[in-house]
Amino acid sequence: MFKLEKTNHTPEIIIEPGLFKMSGICTPENPPKFFMQFHDDLVNSINSSASYELLFHLDYFNTGASKCLLNLFKLINDQVKNPQVKVVWTYEQGDDEMKESGELFAEITELPFEYSEI
Amino acid sequence: MIIQNNQLSSLLTKIAEKEAVTDFLVTLHGHFNQDVVMATVKLIEDKCVELNYSSSLTTRIKMVSVEILQNISKHQHLSDEVLPYFVMGTIPNGVSIYSGNMVTNAAKNLISDRLTVYSGFDRDQLKSFYRDSLKNTHISETGNAGIGLLDIVYRSNQQVEFSFHDYNSELYYFGLNVSIKNNK
Numbered sequence: 001m002f003k004l005e006k007t008n009h010t011p012e013i014i015i016e017p018g019l020f021k022m023s024g025i026c027t028p029e030n031p032p033k034f035f036m037q038f039h040d041d042l043v044n045s046i047n048s049s050a051s052y053e054l055l056f057h058l059d060y061f062n063t064g065a066s067k068c069l070l071n072l073f074k075l076i077n078d079q080v081k082n083p084q085v086k087v088v089w090t091y092e093q094g095d096d097e098m099k100e101s102g103e104l105f106a107e108i109t110e111l112p113f114e115y116s117e118i
Numbered sequence: 119m120i121i122q123n124n125q126l127s128s129l130l131t132k133i134a135e136k137e138a139v140t141d142f143l144v145t146l147h148g149h150f151n152q153d154v155v156m157a158t159v160k161l162i163e164d165k166c167v168e169l170n171y172s173s174s175l176t177t178r179i180k181m182v183s184v185e186i187l188q189n190i191s192k193h194q195h196l197s198d199e200v201l202p203y204f205v206m207g208t209i210p211n212g213v214s215i216y217s218g219n220m221v222t223n224a225a226k227n228l229i230s231d232r233l234t235v236y237s238g239f240d241r242d243q244l245k246s247f248y249r250d251s252l253k254n255t256h257i258s259e260t261g262n263a264g265i266g267l268l269d270i271v272y273r274s275n276q277q278v279e280f281s282f283h284d285y286n287s288e289l290y291y292f293g294l295n296v297s298i299k300n301n302k
Contacts, residue, residue: 008156027159027184029152030261060159060180062188067263070252095173097181097273108253 002041010034011058015041018049023057031064035072042072043080051084057091057118058098066101073109090116126203129216137214139207147203150191159184162206169208175300178273179213182298185266186217196220196289212299221292226282229267229292233280236271248272274298 006012011024020042028034046052054076061069076085089102099115106113126147133139143165144158159180166176183206190202202219221229239247248268257263271278277297282290 008160009152025156027156027188028261029188031263032257032259032261060177060184062181062184063263063265063269064257064261066252066269067255067257067265071257092173092177095177097174097177104249104252107249 002038002045004037013038015045017045018051019053019055020045021055021057023055025059026061026065026069028062028065031062031068034065035068039072039075043075046076046080046085052086054085054087056087056089056102060098061101070105070108073105073111077109077111086112086114088114088116090118093117129203130205133205133207133214133216137207137209139209139214141208142205143208143213144204144206146205148201150187150194150202150204152188152191155184155187155191158187158204171212172300175212175298179298182270182273182296183215185270186215186294186296189266190217190219193221193225194219196222197285200285200291209297209299212297215294215296215298217294219292220285220289221282223288223290226290226292229280230282232267233271233278236268237276237278239276241275244272244276270296 002013002015004010004013006024009025009027009029011022011026014021015038073087087102087106089099089105091098091102094117099117102113102115126145130142130145144162146154146158162183163176163180166179171179187204190204194202197220200220203217205216206213236244236247248265251265251268255263255265274296277299279295281293283293285291
């Protein structure tokens, strides 16, 4: 299992068999550097699991993180050989802005997205 | 207007007169860093809860605010004589953000060109351009995706005004006003 504790500007990251979870605020000053910390572990975890769920519950994020999230989705779509991968995009009740952000990622990538209001 | 380091109160008076701001939620003037940015967004979030703003409006306000604040934080080193500011006040159905910071001549031209293009789009064109830009832009090693201004315009539903004031032969003071209302 891989885990990064959340800070006041970066989300908690959990990687375990079958599950990747990102939750919290995602506004690192250097988003590529932050995302590189778990990149390899995530790819290895997906490729070694029969099915995989990527669970996101983000409070808010900056544009650098937005681009890194998109790159992450593209990488999974293009390079990961596990066909049983899905993204679960969760958001606070009534938060259409966050839901639309997830829908935009889904439009650009070809990954299956599920939306969950909590 | 350029805000010298003892003129924040006059700025607040001008904003209140111009836009009928009923309450100032945040006023910052000075040096910005990541801790200041995050503490400010947390304060903004708490104020949005107090005001019973919807979660959707609150998210838009936080995302626009962090983009403006982090941008100021990255580029504030251009002058120690005139420091940046960030002010947020309530207006009917939302908030209005005023910020000011020094930029170079090259940045002035880039900002002006981009904001002029973005303001000419209708809503569908803007959404399409935003999606294509997010898809095609490259992020630098330092984390600059180059779509911060576009994100601000998109999430504010094009409620953006800007101005530049000459400071010296190389620097300009960039004034930005963004309104975020509950009617996207």
